[in-house]
Amino acid sequence: MNHDKVSSMDRVLTTLSHKEPDRVPLFLLPTLHGAKELGLSIKDYFKKAENVAKGQLQMREKYGHDCLSGFFYGPIEVEAFGAEVIYCDDGPPNSGTPLIRDPEKILTLTPPHIEHSKCLLKVLHAISIMKETIKDEAPIIGVAMSPFSLPVMQLGFDRYIEVMYERPDLFSRLMEMNQGFCISWSNAQLKAGATAICYFDPVSSSGMIPPEMYLKTGFQMAQKTLSQIQGPTATHFASERCLPIIKDVARTGTAIVGVSAFEDLAKIKTACKENKLTVLGNLNGIEMRRWTPDETERIVKKAIAQAGPGGGFILSDNHGEIPWQVPDEVLMAISEAVHLWGRYPLDWV
Amino acid sequence: MEDVISPFETALLTLDRLKANEILEETSGTWSPMEQVKHVVVPTLERIGSGWETGRIALTQVYMAGRICEELVEKILPREAPDRKRQPEMAITVLQDYHLLGKRIVLSALRASGYELKDYGRMDANELVQQTLVDQIEILFISALMLPSALKVASVKKQLDQSKSPVRIVVGGAPFRLDETLWKEVGADAMGWDPSDAVSLIGKFTGVSS
Numbered sequence: 001m002n003h004d005k006v007s008s009m010d011r012v013l014t015t016l017s018h019k020e021p022d023r024v025p026l027f028l029l030p031t032l033h034g035a036k037e038l039g040l041s042i043k044d045y046f047k048k049a050e051n052v053a054k055g056q057l058q059m060r061e062k063y064g065h066d067c068l069s070g071f072f073y074g075p076i077e078v079e080a081f082g083a084e085v086i087y088c089d090d091g092p093p094n095s096g097t098p099l100i101r102d103p104e105k106i107l108t109l110t111p112p113h114i115e116h117s118k119c120l121l122k123v124l125h126a127i128s129i130m131k132e133t134i135k136d137e138a139p140i141i142g143v144a145m146s147p148f149s150l151p152v153m154q155l156g157f158d159r160y161i162e163v164m165y166e167r168p169d170l171f172s173r174l175m176e177m178n179q180g181f182c183i184s185w186s187n188a189q190l191k192a193g194a195t196a197i198c199y200f201d202p203v204s205s206s207g208m209i210p211p212e213m214y215l216k217t218g219f220q221m222a223q224k225t226l227s228q229i230q231g232p233t234a235t236h237f238a239s240e241r242c243l244p245i246i247k248d249v250a251r252t253g254t255a256i257v258g259v260s261a262f263e264d265l266a267k268i269k270t271a272c273k274e275n276k277l278t279v280l281g282n283l284n285g286i287e288m289r290r291w292t293p294d295e296t297e298r299i300v301k302k303a304i305a306q307a308g309p310g311g312g313f314i315l316s317d318n319h320g321e322i323p324w325q326v327p328d329e330v331l332m333a334i335s336e337a338v339h340l341w342g343r344y345p346l347d348w349v
Numbered sequence: 350m351e352d353v354i355s356p357f358e359t360a361l362l363t364l365d366r367l368k369a370n371e372i373l374e375e376t377s378g379t380w381s382p383m384e385q386v387k388h389v390v391v392p393t394l395e396r397i398g399s400g401w402e403t404g405r406i407a408l409t410q411v412y413m414a415g416r417i418c419e420e421l422v423e424k425i426l427p428r429e430a431p432d433r434k435r436q437p438e439m440a441i442t443v444l445q446d447y448h449l450l451g452k453r454i455v456l457s458a459l460r461a462s463g464y465e466l467k468d469y470g471r472m473d474a475n476e477l478v479q480q481t482l483v484d485q486i487e488i489l490f491i492s493a494l495m496l497p498s499a500l501k502v503a504s505v506k507k508q509l510d511q512s513k514s515p516v517r518i519v520v521g522g523a524p525f526r527l528d529e530t531l532w533k534e535v536g537a538d539a540m541g542w543d544p545s546d547a548v549s550l551i552g553k554f555t556g557v558s559s
Binding site: 086088090091092094095096097098156157158161164165206207208209210213239241244261262284285286287289290323324325 | 364401404406407408409410412413445446447448449450453495496497498500523524526527528530531
């Protein structure tokens with residue numbers, strides 16, 4: 001479906017410099033749809049690196065969007081720690097019972113060795129296959145859960161909140177361990193061929209913790225962790241709000257921020273532009289299931305009008321993962337709308 | 350009332366359990382435990398819930414505030430106290446997925462408001478239907494974080510309707526907040542936007558205010 005003369009990589013790099021490329025880049029991030037594309041169940045799709053690589057490459061060809069994703073599913077990192085992953089036929093693999101039942105176990109928990117983790121090695125293999133095929137034509141996005149957000153799956157969110165507020169000793173130990181793992185995991189993906197790392201950090205969002213708490217916790221962790229990741233990063237808040245903390249997010253050193261459908265995209269763009277951050281978002285993946293083609297075009301056009309001028313904008317969904325229930329027709333309509341309305345200069349705005 | 354609710358809210362949001370306890374105890378000379386719940390705890394939790402909806406208050410604060418209130422209310426109104434509200438028969442559950450925080454927050458808010466209800470933990474659709482029928486539940490609160498789980502509410506509703514259960518289903522969770530029509534799509538009777546909505550919805554269904 002690619003009508004473009006400019007490579008996706010050049011398009012994205014230009015927008016990251018806050019200049020206007022040929023058109024607004026689109027990161028569709030259909031992590032599950034590859035299974036549909038290959039006629040596989042979700043569980044079978046994720047069994048092999050080759051499936052994920054093939055699914056990503058085919059979907060990029062089909063929808064003409066601007067990246068490949070090395071993301072498998074959210075709990076893959078806790079799976080490497082030994083946690084259970086629950087598969088279903090109509091959604092992403094999900095974390096099961098938390099790995100740590102007794103918070104005191106944090107003191108003795110050790111991170112997995114990437115080279116011995118089958119699930120993590122699969123991701124690296126998928127990234128290397130994609131890199132070998134795509135070379136530098138399009139960015140490959142690796143994903144790493146932030147040390148500050150990973151405990152939601154390690155402990156359960158309720159127990160994690162209690163540790164965060166009431167057990168600074170355990171919290172500190174957990175952060176130290178998770179930070180080391182996050183850095184190693186991110187750098188392994190970059191070494192395998194990922195262009196950038198999406199640092200997934202929903203707990204840092206202002207919907208989850210107060211900004212003053214963020215400055216003492218998630219912000220510190222992001223600053224220290226991102227400085228040791230040997231490549232560019234995007235910070236994603238997985239549908240949660242971030243406008244109140246944009247200035248601080250910029251100080252972590254990240255280049256891109258994944259923003260919520262709950263927030264005003266125009267206000268987000270203004271704040272990000274002031275802080276030299278590129279906006280990634282913010283299409284509503286849950287509503288997307290029921291969009292008509294006309295609605296899709298209208299919504300994409302509005303997002304481009306709000307955030308496209310001046311570059312510094314990549315259209316995407318607001319969660320970092322398109323739900324299984326979103327029809328292919330809607331994904332195609334998004335792509336067509338970007339190709340129709342996203343050409344710079346945006347004279348129609 | 351503002352001179353009690355405002356400092357009580359501040360104490361909860363700053364996790365000052367001692368202060369919160371002190372403020373509530375100061376009202377014990379004027380009000381019965383259930384009145385303390387009605388005039389102080391419930392309106393404060395409503396204010397905190399609204400604050401979360403507008404972005405003024407974060408979810409972790411909502412959770413900790415709810416937990417502190419639950420502890421304080423349990424001291425003045427223990428679970429076995431006759432004044433506890435045991436009607437209507439209610440239950441709360443997480444459907445299918447393993448993300449329990451939303452359920453925990455609503456459960457705290459309801460218990461802190463003087464209600465007693467069954468905590469079903471996490472259940473799949475079929476077992477939830479069976480248990481709801483066995484317990485003759487009248488209001489069922491279902492929390493879901495994942496879209497596939499939210500969509501399974503339709504199956505729960507269908508099976509309960511087939512069994513002629515009069516149960517009212519109230520749903521909540523991220524997918525319902527992101528798509529405002531989803532609760533109707535799955536056949537729920539109402540949706541809670543924030544934890545304190547659970548209390549007002551009980552009033553709406555029973556015709557009795559909290």
